[in-house]
Each structure stands twice: as structure tokens, then as C-alpha cells.
Amino acid sequence: MNVIEVKGVKKDYPLGKTTVQALKGIDLVVETGAFLSIVGPSGSGKTTLLNIIGCIDTPTAGTVKIQDEEITALPEQTITDLRLHKIGFIFQNFNLIPVLNVRENVEFPLLLMKNQPRALIDSRVKELVRGVGLIDQIEQRPAELSGGQRQRVAIARALVTNPEIILADEPTANLDSETSESILQLMRQLNQSEKTTFIFSTHDPEVLKHANSIIQLRDGLLVGAGVV
């Protein structure tokens, strides 16, 4: 079953008097439970494509469907709710809330959902924090954690709402190779246990060995796709 369908997506950015074409017409179908890697050099359009799939940017042309729902024309609040309920994000620079501890950062999206029973929130948060190996650091704030630990918190936060899709933009870019390896293993493990679709961008060849499907972008065009 397809979780994402991208058709003819283009994205232009005005740059002074000229226009930069970040995406020049992308067609892509992602199946549920995929562990898809988007690869390509810097400026190839990886992040732009992720942003459009993640509903935090809109295409200049083309359509994007998530679970058969066309999302490009939805009003802002609906899109915000869609991001909250169906999409999880992992950022290159972790983007945790500095004044909240690990537990509070992970539960943050659930609290935004409202009407979630406190007991359910607590059990879900503990389960995920334990899953990412940070149960002993659950009361610590981001400043007290290493880069790898922060990214683990970000992964737990992305998964806490049981989203259909998790988008990760260069999730290992700021991590050393050993930590990157453990993060990718964790993501893969959660992809299999939670049946969540993972799409992540990278230009690190080492990361690719964890993907079960890969697409390659160059100059805003999809130049290759394959299954590992």
C-alpha cells in the first residue's frame, strides 16, 4: 500500500531577479513501512523534497498525496494537525526544546494533541525513551546530553504520536560515525517494530547500507531509484 504519492512536483525559489528551480518535476511513490533514503549532492533538492512531503513547504507545481489525501491545497490549520498526527520529524540539529527535559520533550507532541490520558502519555513516553536507551537520562535536559543522545530523544519524540511517516533530514550529519551507526540501527529497528515509514536524506554513503530503498536526486531531478 502506498503511503506517499508525489506527482510532477516542482519547486522554484526566487533568488533576486532570477529563479532557482530546486525541484524540476519529481514523481515518487513510497510504500508503507519503507526505509527510504534520498541521496544526492548538496543542492540536489533532497531537503526541499522532504519539506514538501512533510507539509512544511508547498510545491510550485504538482501534487502530493499522503494516504490518498491530497495535501497541497489544505488550509494551514489542517496541515498543522496533519503534521501532528501523521508525520514525525527528525532534524539535523536535533531541535529539542532546551527548557524541557527528555521526558517532557518526548511527550510534547502528545500534549499538543490534547485529551490524551496522562497515564497513556506516561507509559508511551517511558516505552519510547527506554527504546532509545535513555531511561536513565529521562529527567535530564538537552544541554546535559551528548549529540547522539539528543538525536535519540528527537527520534523518540518523532515516534511518540505513532505517525505514518517519519522524515529525517540528514539525521547523522552532526554525529560521529559510531553514533551515526547506532542511530541508524535504532531507526531501522523502530521502522521494523513500529511499522513506520522512514524517509531520510543523506549524502553519506555509509548510511545507505541501512536503507531498503534509495532514490537519487541531482539538480532537482530524480535520476535513480532502487531497492536494496
Place this chain on the structure above:
Amino acid sequence: MLAVKIAWRNICKHRGKSLVIGVILFFGAVLMTVGNGIIAGMNRGLSENIVKLFTGDLVVISKQQEKDSVLLDVMGGKPLKVIKDYPQVKKYLGEQELIKEFLPVTAGLAFVLNGETESGNKMLLGVDIKRYLRFFPDSITIEEGRLLQPGERGILVSAQARRQDYKFRGYWLLPEGEELDQKKLPLPAKEQSAELLIKRELVLMGADAADSAVDIRVPIKGIIEYRALKKVWGLYNIIDIESYRETYSYVTGADSLVEISREGKDLLANEQLDQYFAGGNMFAEPGLIEEGFTLEDIQQETKKEITGYDLDAGAYNLVLLKLKDGGAAQVTLQKLNDFFRENRLEVRAVSWKDAIGTLGSMTALVKTALNVFIIFIFFVAIIVIMNTLSMTALERVSELAMMRAIGARKGFLRRMFILETAILSFLFGGLGIIIGIAVIYLLRLANITTTNEILQMVYGGEKLSPFYSWADFRFGVLQLGVVTLLAVLYPLRVVGKIIPLDAMSRE
């Protein structure tokens, strides 16, 4: 709850910025509270010391009166016009629900013609003492002598006027029958008390532009002190209404006893009355003046029995009005003037502020200056807080954008920012209000007094008595709320422009 938690922790995390905003809010709130307290104290003081002691809430004056400032700007000006149609005015005022009571009076400047010494002048307030004391029961205290009795002829000289007379004219006024009290004399007079020139009566002549005034001899019955604003009200000496009328040649109450023929009325109605007396001295013919007639005889002859007639039948030039509690002065003023206009009555009503002229303008000016100062403080506070919050928003773009990206609505971010500012306002502004209230009470306890007339306007009397009520507290909280809201408006706009995309690394 979540937004409150994040807001509170952000306040603690960014202590420096929070402190900057907090300190501004604190001092703003202190100044605002003290300023409001002074304004409230000034309003209350002015109300008690002007409205309740001297002017009433509204004043009815002749329509012919050029200016509204009839009470304190008359020195050197034209005499006040007499109110025509007083019976109708009286009837209408008596029917008004909002009017508690009213007091018709006369007010103006009279020359003091005391023979051997240099002439001076006195401001006079002509009243029916019984009605005056009922209308202003706490306005004056007797320093020496006694009050006027109802219907009695005489004058109550203010303590200030007595001091002025000694300073500039060298005599000391003493009420009839009173012994010289050394303790009451100013220092130079004490040293020369044996040679001190004492006067127990005043010869007054109304300062009437029409030259129709006469001089009359008025006994001093008492020396009075006004309860507040002594320097201002001390200008006025209280005289019985009939004496006042006589010295200005107004129609007196006693005149109502005289029946005037139709021809006589026609004659008196003639505005060119003076022409009948032009061209000679009516006492020029020797045979007309009766020999052996002394001044005392004349006084005895002309002494009038002041009973058995209506004082209101004589002339007045002011009617002071007191409104019932909660009576809206502006509404009543409008209503009165509408009635006077519709019924073609030759009077108009003015506010007490307008009636006291320059003094009233000064109070308004002082009040405006205080308000402008408070607004300025708030303006500065708003700008600094706005700037600091905007910087905070810009520094936290990535964090806020991430919140948007993972599903927080704009409203959540706005709420977070409003809460941060509101918490700071509540803590620091609240503390500022409490300290401000403490300062107000300390100022009251400090018993700060002044004899300076301008400062008396700020104080609302001789003593600085700032005042803070629950209404002021609620108003203060409202002002703080408005400042908070205005200060956060622009930062909210900045926050509103943060989009989820700002959380992502860009290519």
C-alpha cells in the same frame, strides 16, 4: 499548562532579559501606582477642599457674564453681573432630582475706605449665614470673635486678610468686643502692641463700574480660617448678604418691603437713570441739609430691621449647587443649560473648575502633566519590552519553528509568548503595585505639607494625601494589562511569521 511550563522555564533560563523586562515593569508599576495615587489624592483633595468647602459642583451665573471664571479671577476685573430671573431659577433648581441643595450668594471686590490709612480692597462673599453654614458646614472655623448670627449685619474677616492688612496697611483687625490677643499677633506687631492701630469695623464700597456703589460701615464679628487651601480661599471675607447688596447698590431683600408705584417702576427701569442726577450737586442748596444731624443719627435712622422679608427677593450673582452622591456633573450641567436656554432665562451653569478660573486650569494642567508622565513611562516601558521580546523571538526561531513543524499551531506559540510577558507582568508589575501602594501610605504618614499654591494644586490641599482605592487598583491592573498587551503585540507578529520551514536546514 504546557505553554505555562515552557513560558516559566524560558523566563528562568533567560534571566538577564527577564530581569530587564521585569525591572522596567516594576518601576513602571511603582511610578504608575504612585502617580495614580497622587492624581486620586489630588482629585479627592480638590473635591473636598474646593467642591465641598467653597464652590459646590456647579455654579449658576448670569448669562451676561463674559467669562466663566467668576470666583478667583475677579480681582481687578469687572464686577459680576446680577442674576436676573432668580425666582424661576430657584424654582427649577428646587425641582431637580440630582441637585442636593443650592446656595445663592454674591461675590466681588470692595474697596476698604478706612480714613487715615491707605485704602485697600477686600474680596467679599455675601451670604445668608444660616444657609451658608448649612451648605458648607465644615468650611470655616472661628479663630477669634464669633460667627455672624442669622440676619445680623457684619463681616467675618479671614485670618489671611487680617495678616495682609497688618503687613500692607499697618492696622490690626479685631472683632467687636474682643480683647487683643498677643498670641495671635505677628512678630513685629507683638513688639509694638502698645501703639498698634486696632480696627473693629470696615468701611466698604463696592467696586462697581457703574459708580452707583455706596460706602457702608460693617462691624467685624469674627476672624475666620478656612479649613483647607487657606491661601486661596483666604482671599474671601464673608459678609452678610444685605450689607453686600447695599455696598453695591443692589436690590436688597428689605427693598421688597417697599411698594413702588407703576411710574416709579418705569423710572427705575430706565437705563439712563444717571441723567436725572446730572448737572449739579443734589445737596448743594444749604437749606436742604438739616443742622445738628450726626453720623450716628443717620445710621440709626437708616438701620433696617432684617426680619419679616425674603432675602431671596434681593439680588444675587452666583448660585452654588451641590449634586447628590453619584450625580453626573456633566449631565446635570447640560440639562440645566438646556432648560435655561429653552426658557430664555438669563443664566448659565458652569463647572466648578471653570468657575475658579486659572486655579481650575492649573489643576487640569497638573493632572494632565501627571498623566502625560505616566503615559511616557509606559511608552518607554512598551518600547523596551517590545524590543527585548522581539529579540528573544528572533533568537528562538529554530526552536519555535520546530514546534510549528511538529504540530504546534500559531496560537500555541503566541500563547507561550503572551504567558511569558504576562507572568513577568504579574510578578514584577504586581510587586511594583504593592511597593507603590506602600510608598503611597508612607507619603501619607510623612505628613508632607506646603504653603505653595501650585504645590497645593498637586496635593489637592495643604497636605500631600495620595490615595489608593480598589478602583485605582483595578485601574492599575488594567493599565499594566494594556502595557503588557501593547508590548507583546509586535513580538507576536514576529512569532506569527515563523514558519515550520525555519526549523529545517536549507539547501
